Amino acid sequence: MSTRGFTGRRPAPDxxxxxxxxxxxxxxxxxxxxxxxPHIALADWTFTLKVGPKSIKQWSWDAFTALxxxxxxxxxxxxxxxxxxxxxxxxxxxxDLLKDAGLEPPTAFVLAHSFDGYSTNVxxxxxxxGKAMIALRYNDAPLEADHGGPARLIVPHLYFWKSAKWVNGxxxxxxxxxxxxxxxxxxxxxxxxxxxxxxxx
Amino acid sequence: xxxxxGTNGAREVDAAGRADWQRAVITTLTAITPTVVSVQLRPExxxxxxxxxxxxxxxxxxDGYSAQRSYSVASAPDMGDTIELVIERLSEGEVSSYFxxxxxxxxxxxxxxxxxxxxxxxPSEPGPLLLxxxxxxxxxxxxxxxxxxxxxxxxxxxxxxxxxxxxxVIAREELLRQEQxxxxxxxxxxxxxxxxxxxxxxxxxxxxxxxxxTLLARLGAPPALSYVCGANRxxxxxxxxxxxxxxxxxxxRTERYGGT
Numbered sequence: 129m130s131t132r133g134f135t136g137r138r139p140a141p142d143x144x145x146x147x148x149x150x151x152x153x154x155x156x157x158x159x160x161x162x163x164x165x166p167h168i169a170l171a172d173w174t175f176t177l178k179v180g181p182k183s184i185k186q187w188s189w190d191a192f193t194a195l196x197x198x199x200x201x202x203x204x205x206x207x208x209x210x211x212x213x214x215x216x217x218x219x220x221x222x223x224d225l226l227k228d229a230g231l232e233p234p235t236a237f238v239l240a241h242s243f244d245g246y247s248t249n250v251x252x253x254x255x256x257x258g259k260a261m262i263a264l265r266y267n268d269a270p271l272e273a274d275h276g277g278p279a280r281l282i283v284p285h286l287y288f289w290k291s292a293k294w295v296n297g298x299x300x301x302x303x304x305x306x307x308x309x310x311x312x313x314x315x316x317x318x319x320x321x322x323x324x325x326x327x328x329x
Numbered sequence: 330x331x332x333x334x335g336t337n338g339a340r341e342v343d344a345a346g347r348a349d350w351q352r353a354v355i356t357t358l359t360a361i362t363p364t365v366v367s368v369q370l371r372p373e374x375x376x377x378x379x380x381x382x383x384x385x386x387x388x389x390x391x392d393g394y395s396a397q398r399s400y401s402v403a404s405a406p407d408m409g410d411t412i413e414l415v416i417e418r419l420s421e422g423e424v425s426s427y428f429x430x431x432x433x434x435x436x437x438x439x440x441x442x443x444x445x446x447x448x449x450x451x452p453s454e455p456g457p458l459l460l461x462x463x464x465x466x467x468x469x470x471x472x473x474x475x476x477x478x479x480x481x482x483x484x485x486x487x488x489x490x491x492x493x494x495x496x497x498v499i500a501r502e503e504l505l506r507q508e509q510x511x512x513x514x515x516x517x518x519x520x521x522x523x524x525x526x527x528x529x530x531x532x533x534x535x536x537x538x539x540x541x542x543t544l545l546a547r548l549g550a551p552p553a554l555s556y557v558c559g560a561n562r563x564x565x566x567x568x569x570x571x572x573x574x575x576x577x578x579x580x581x582r583t584e585r586y587g588g589t
Contacts, residue, residue, distance in 0.1 A: 129352065129389060129437070129439060130389045130390060130391050130393075131388040131389050131390070131427070131436070131437070131438055131439075132431075132436050132437075133427065133431030133432065133433075133436070134388040134389065134390050134396075134427050134431065135390055136388070136390045136394050136395070136396050136423050137396075137421070137423040138394055150387075150395070150396075150397050152396060152423070154588075156587070156588045156589065157588045157589050158561070158585075158586070158587060158588035159561040159565075159585055159587070159588045159589060160585055161583060161585065162447055162448075162582065162583065163568070163578060163579070163581050163582060163583050164565075164568035164569065164571075164572055164578050164581050164583065165565055165568065165569075166578070208399055209396075209397055209398060209399070244578070245579065272589065274561065274565065274588075274589060275589070308447075309445075309447075312445060312446040312447050313444050313445055313446050314444075314445075326348045326444055327348065328348050329348060
């Protein structure tokens with residue numbers, strides 16, 4: 129169905145294949161969150177790896193920053209329809225976390241948890257294999273609190289609500305458990321290329 | 330004035346299909362401030378929503394290119410026929426410029442939703458409620474204030490609304506009237522680019538701790554829930570000030586636009 133009078137602003141042809149359906153490019157970095165931005169002192173920061181209710185390993189900020197650090201540049205896509213190209217992230221790959229904990233992945237599902245009570249689910253296959261990291265730096269500077277600092281999960285190939293801000297733990301779960309937004313109308317997986325925005329998309 | 334209630338009688342309710350795109354007719358378009366147009370839309374199917382939820386609007390060009398954006402619904406949840414969106418003109422906003430410059434009553438757009446069950450008000454939840462809006466962030470609060478007018482014993486509600494000027498206060502006359510008519514509803518305006526407030530008790534400056542302390546004092550009891558909606562900097566400032574003033578972070582719900 130076409131809309132009378134609408135012409136639109138198309139992305140430059142060079143970028144067109146990098147913009148998933150229904151998305152548009154932005155130059156700034158929009159901020160979205162469900163509540164206030166927590167201001168977390170590094171001395172109070174911890175990150176915990178769990179299997180079900182059981183804690184496997186906990187890192188302090190110093191221990192976490194001593195883990196191997198990896199950088200990559202990725203395009204990101206928010207379910208509110210903005211996309212941002214060539215964002216540079218640096219932090220600890222989930223693979224390296226599991227290695228440091230000496231943990232063979234016990235299940236196929238992961239739930240990320242945050243300091244503010246937020247959570248989101250991601251299959252193991254989408255966080256392992258170099259795909260996801262716990263990012264501490266964005267564009268070569270410490271990650272700002274509004275964007276999830278000190279640390280946020282980055283799963284760049286899924287809608288950005290999966291990249292939990294203020295992350296403080298990953299938990300393996302037996303089943304695919306819905307997180308905060310997944311319980312409130314958003315898709316369990318969230319693939320931008322398939323426009324999996326809401327529950328039944 | 331167009332009859333926004335429509336002429337086709339009782340509408341079919343479609344709760345299960347809310348994720349499907351459907352056609353919606355623009356029934357009225359009204360410039361309500363220098364930068365905001367009120368758009369009344371009549372969808373083919375009525376999909377019940379909660380005050381604070383958003384819908385997605387999709388526009389499609391002749392060659393198939395399409396653009397979609399999310400808008401909070403400004404009308405009350407029980408209107409039953411049309412929904413109102415208040416759309417601010419954004420620089421380089423391809424969807425907002427369509428509604429400001431091209432759209433006419435009778436035109437058809439696509440709509441889906443409602444969506445997102447977090448920044449919502451369920452009237453069964455306890456009060457009192459503190460609402461803080463910056464600019465066009467007032468849209469979800471219009472829905473809440475309008476819903477409250479229809480309730481028998483609603484909780485106390487205070488709306489703080491910061492706008493650049495008196496003329497940019499969206500739905501100003503209605504909000505002033507709602508405050509007069511609804512017992513337990515208080516409205517505090519702040520006009521940040523004017524020298525003085527127009528009403529006694531209002532403000533003429535950016536939000537600060539003194540304003541927050543005044544609002545909390547006027548509310549009389551700690552807010553059971555606070556809702557903050559507006560540009561990112563406004564929301565961050567208000568949320569931080571509320572926490573500094575002793576409001577529990579877990580009781581503050583935010584919705585933001587714009588970024589860094």
